[in-house]
Amino acid sequence: MKLIECIPNFSEGRRPEVIAAITGAISGVEGINLLDVKPDKDHNRVVVTFVGEPESVAEAAFRGAQKAAELIDMQEHRGEHPRLGATDVIPFVPLGATSMEECITIAERVGARIGEELDIPVYLYERAARTPERRNLADVRRGEYELLIKDITRPERKPDFGPAVANLRSGGTVVGARPPLVAFNVNLESTDLKAARAIARKVRESGGGLPAVKALGLMIEEGNHTQISMNLVDFTITGMHTAMEAIANEAAAYGIAISGSEVVGLLPVQALLDSAIHSLKLAGFSADQVLEFRLGGGK
Amino acid sequence: MKLIECIPNFSEGRRPEVIAAITGAISGVEGINLLDVKPDKDHNRVVVTFVGEPESVAEAAFRGAQKAAELIDMQEHRGEHPRLGATDVIPFVPLGATSMEECITIAERVGARIGEELDIPVYLYERAARTPERRNLADVRRGEYELLIKDITRPERKPDFGPAVANLRSGGTVVGARPPLVAFNVNLESTDLKAARAIARKVRESGGGLPAVKALGLMIEEGNHTQISMNLVDFTITGMHTAMEAIANEAAAYGIAISGSEVVGLLPVQALLDSAIHSLKLAGFSADQVLEFRLGGGK
Numbered sequence: 001m002k003l004i005e006c007i008p009n010f011s012e013g014r015r016p017e018v019i020a021a022i023t024g025a026i027s028g029v030e031g032i033n034l035l036d037v038k039p040d041k042d043h044n045r046v047v048v049t050f051v052g053e054p055e056s057v058a059e060a061a062f063r064g065a066q067k068a069a070e071l072i073d074m075q076e077h078r079g080e081h082p083r084l085g086a087t088d089v090i091p092f093v094p095l096g097a098t099s100m101e102e103c104i105t106i107a108e109r110v111g112a113r114i115g116e117e118l119d120i121p122v123y124l125y126e127r128a129a130r131t132p133e134r135r136n137l138a139d140v141r142r143g144e145y146e147l148l149i150k151d152i153t154r155p156e157r158k159p160d161f162g163p164a165v166a167n168l169r170s171g172g173t174v175v176g177a178r179p180p181l182v183a184f185n186v187n188l189e190s191t192d193l194k195a196a197r198a199i200a201r202k203v204r205e206s207g208g209g210l211p212a213v214k215a216l217g218l219m220i221e222e223g224n225h226t227q228i229s230m231n232l233v234d235f236t237i238t239g240m241h242t243a244m245e246a247i248a249n250e251a252a253a254y255g256i257a258i259s260g261s262e263v264v265g266l267l268p269v270q271a272l273l274d275s276a277i278h279s280l281k282l283a284g285f286s287a288d289q290v291l292e293f294r295l296g297g298g299k
Numbered sequence: 300m301k302l303i304e305c306i307p308n309f310s311e312g313r314r315p316e317v318i319a320a321i322t323g324a325i326s327g328v329e330g331i332n333l334l335d336v337k338p339d340k341d342h343n344r345v346v347v348t349f350v351g352e353p354e355s356v357a358e359a360a361f362r363g364a365q366k367a368a369e370l371i372d373m374q375e376h377r378g379e380h381p382r383l384g385a386t387d388v389i390p391f392v393p394l395g396a397t398s399m400e401e402c403i404t405i406a407e408r409v410g411a412r413i414g415e416e417l418d419i420p421v422y423l424y425e426r427a428a429r430t431p432e433r434r435n436l437a438d439v440r441r442g443e444y445e446l447l448i449k450d451i452t453r454p455e456r457k458p459d460f461g462p463a464v465a466n467l468r469s470g471g472t473v474v475g476a477r478p479p480l481v482a483f484n485v486n487l488e489s490t491d492l493k494a495a496r497a498i499a500r501k502v503r504e505s506g507g508g509l510p511a512v513k514a515l516g517l518m519i520e521e522g523n524h525t526q527i528s529m530n531l532v533d534f535t536i537t538g539m540h541t542a543m544e545a546i547a548n549e550a551a552a553y554g555i556a557i558s559g560s561e562v563v564g565l566l567p568v569q570a571l572l573d574s575a576i577h578s579l580k581l582a583g584f585s586a587d588q589v590l591e592f593r594l595g596g597g598k
Contacts, residue, residue: 005590033594051594095590180590187582240579260580269568269591276571279578280539281559283486291304291394291479291565295332295350 004057004103005093005180007049010068011083011171013039018071019046025067031056035266044079045088049266051095054106061090061110062117065173069118074145074171084141084148085120085171092177095268096293103177104128111175115162118170121152122161125176130160137174145171182232182271183264184240186247190256193219196226199250203228203243210246212237225259235271241278303356303402304392304479306348309367310382310470312338317370318345324366330355334565343378344387348565350394353405360389360409361416364472368417373444373470383440383447384419384470391476394567395592402476403427410474414461417469420451421460424475429459436473444470481531481570482563483539485546489555492518495525498549502527502542509545511536524558534570540577 008026012018019039026048027034036049050060065087072086090110092103107128115122129135133156143151149166151157158164159172188196196217201207204215212234220227228247232238240261248258270287277285287293307325311317318338325347326333335348349359364386371385389409391402406427414421428434432455442450448465450456457463458471487495495516500506503514511533519526527546531537539560547557569586576584586592 003591003594035590035593051590240575244579258580260582262582263584263588266588266590266593269572269589272575272589273568273571275579276539276574280543280574281557283559283561285562289562289565290568290571291334291350292302292568294334294565295302 001096002053002098002102003051003095004054004098004106005049005051005095006057006061006090007047007093008061008064008090009083009088010046010048010064010072011044011074011077011079011086011088012068012072013041013044013046013079021071022046022064022067023048025063026050026060029056029060029063032060040081042079043081044077045081045083054098054102057092058106058110061092062113065090065110065114065120066118069120069170073169075168077145082138082141082144083171084123084145085167085173087114087120087170087173088141089125089137089174090176091126093180094177095180096270100127100177100179107175107177111161111173114173114175115159118162120162120167120170121148121159121164121172123172123174124160125174126178128176137176140174148172179234179236180268180271182235182240182267184230184232184243184261185264186228186230186244186261187220187259188226188228188251188256189259190226190251190254191219191223192254192256193217193226195251195254195256196228199247199254199256200228202250203230203246210238210243213243232271235268235274239274239278240271241275300395301352301397301401302350302394303353303397303405304348304350304394305356305360305389306346306392307360307363307389308382308387309345309347309363309371310343310373310376310378310385310387311367311371312340312343312345312378320370321345321363321366322347324362325349325359328355328359328362331359339380341378342380343376344380344382353397353401356391357405357409360391361412364389364409364413364419365417368419368469372468374467376444381437381440381443382470383422383444384466384472386413386419386469386472387440388424388436388473389475390425392479393476394479395569399426399476399478406474406476410460410472413472413474414458417461419461419466419469420447420458420463420471422471422473423459424473425477427475436475439473447471478533478535479567479570481534481539481566483529483531483542483560484563485527485529485543485560486519486558487525487527487550487555488558489525489550489553490518490522491553491555492516492525494550494553494555495527498546498553498555499527501549502529502545509537509542512542531570534567534573538573538577539570540574
């Protein structure tokens with residue numbers, strides 16, 4: 001069974017009936033598992049997580065965007081989080097045996113439908129991006145809705161799908177494919193925030209550290225201890241075990257030990273299996289050996 | 300979804316058409332995933348592995364035993380492996396959220412059906428055993444088919460289900476419930492077989508080592524290196540990481556390092572997750588956080 005995770009972000013975090021209508025449109029599609037709905041009132045935004053097979057996920061993502069276009073008017077939207085439109089961003093994430101290529105194809109199909117059927121300018125981002133300038137979501141979203149409706153006719157703003165004219169009601173939508181993200185925090189036996197920040201800088205990609213790792217040094221639990229809070233944006237490039245070992249090495253230089261770690265939210269099972277394989281030095285291991293993974297093939 | 304693994308052993312390893320008829324009877328049940336069929340000619344025995352929901356697994360196990368009773372005549376059976384009957388042993392193993400109690404209930408139901416409908420003496424073993432003397436399969440199977448048909452009327456041989464008279468054609472069947480078994484081998488950077496055997500003795504339960512661990516020290520790959528070959532008979536008692544760490548400690552006393560490890564055959568995903576949680580010192584982790592594990596709940 002091929003599975004894709006989809007985590008669309010809609011620009012509505014305050015009206016529960018609108019959120020319910022959007023999630024209802026998504027979960028009404030046969031074969032969709034709605035896993036999580038996280039509204040934020042300050043952001044005036046909701047993050048929805050669902051999973052299913054490619055056809056179902058493509059249909060559900062479109063129906064969510066359709067319902068958002070119907071019920072959200074960006075001309076009235078105010079919120080703290082950057083956003084380009086009513087359906088702000090739709091990432092497709094491969095799970096299990098699904099390839100990134102399949103997610104890129106789904107992103108293109110859903111993007112095309114949103115552009116053509118809903119008359120919304122659509123921009124492809126991350127792995128689905130057609131130009132390097134559109135890889136980063138922050139770049140695509142720069143200036144937000146308010147600038148997009150002014151600038152849409154400029155050549156560099158030409159959408160990948162849909163009309164190159166402002167949709168005042170819906171704004172624009174960013175659609176793409178990316179690897180699953182693992183929110184992984186490592187706790188330090190220390191209250192030295194400076195050291196934590198220095199360790200985070202050393203470990204993260206932007207500081208010349210581990211690729212595909214974002215990291216911050218934080219003080220948590222009311223000053224009780226420090227933490228390296230990470231986003232592993234591609235755990236197949238840098239996994240949890242590698243990140244933890246790098247932190248252990250950097251922390252050792254300060255005489256600081258690791259007390260434990262935590263995963264925030266959801267993660268794909270493979271991220272944990274990779275850690276087990278690494279720590280057990282397992283050779284010749286195949287995911288086929290996992291009983292539960294073989295259950296899709298029978299009658 | 301509640302899942303149970305069933306690994307029946309049938310006393311036929313030479314006639315492919317008989318094996319195919321038995322596995323066909325099993326996989327013909329709706330909802331059954333036939334995962335593995337391993338015939339052995341010397342043993343004249345086949346080990347079948349299948350998985351499904353409790354009702355399906357109970358039905359499939361019975362139909363396999365029924366077909367074996369139809370096609371195998373123990374009066375003509377010769378083979379190296381100890382056996383009591385045509386359907387020799389049927390263990391039920393809980394997977395995921397399934398409890399051991401549910402597997403014991405299934406073992407009792409299937410045992411009763413085999414006894415009543417097929418007129419075969421049935422003995423409950425392992426976690427399903429009703430007396431301590433029947434916990435160990437080797438004890439129940441002592442003397443094999445040949446002794447059973449003579450001794451069946453003795454009080455200590457009274458079956459848990461079915462007639463207390465010899466079934467010459469089918470022999471007896473042992474039915475039970477047990478935790479999943481993990482076949483886990485740890486390779487040593489050494490060719491010292493004596494040291495490997497000493498390490499194995501220290502580590503295994505029978506030597507006063509780790510509970511639920513069986514271990515042998517072996518020379519493998521034509522004398523290239525030694526190995527501690529283990530069966531973890533209940534990984535929730537002693538997991539892969541604990542076994543590996545114990546071997547690392549014992550081996551260190553001989554100045555021997557671990558070069559790697561391997562899993563033979565299938566294992567439940569939880570055995571690997573436990574290792575990841577252990578090595579990452581993950582706190583507050585719930586299996587609910589694994590994306591793939593949440594996919595059973597939706598529509």
